[in-house]
Amino acid sequence: MNKDNLKQQALEIIANHRTGVLANVENDKPHTRYMTFYNKDLTLYTPTQLDTEKVQELEKNPSASVLLGYEDKGVNDSYIEVSGKTIINQSQDLKQQFWDDSFNKWFAGPDDPNYVLLEVQPETIRILNNEGGPAQEFQV
Template structure:
């Protein structure tokens, strides 16, 4: 159990140092991937989206998602692959907590009805350190 806690702490540190991820949803029977800004608190992963985007519709059809991070410019070069489920949240407290001034380009403020948070709940994480050491975390 202690090893799992240490791994979760290490994964959270890697997430903290990666601003972006490739986020994949399922559209019909095909994967669809896009880059998104990544926000996290430990292994609680949040992505910001507009309620009117296709990805929100895709998640309502199929909540299974995949994230890949670590290779992006400014990333840690530790590769993290996350499998999980994603829900669309318009929880006001969470929206205010995640809100950043740069979102004003897309939304009128944290109370904008189109501003939603995509909450990813990891079920499996594969982590490969920059030195090539592999680890797996399973919920």
């Protein structure tokens, strides 16, 4: 499968699965957590509080991996693994674009200085469990 087809398939999986797993490194060990992801041309964004441990962990080691998909008991679901670097993004435009009223539980609004986005800049994307075929991978 060519890169354009793989990219389109990855975009479809992302569009259908907002909740995923963010994995990074904490004290030289893997650390995972569920997060909500938003997509902008394969760059993933997830809201978080600036004063959380995940921000401190990612500032020490920006490498991260995200899993999205795989909800139907894993039998027939394709899913993706996005590996890349993560930065803390405080762009007011992006914060406004991705704001959801459900965030009011944690933030005073889109202008809250503690509301930031983790931006996962993809380097490699793997599509797995694709109709029983082997994993497909492409560089971004």
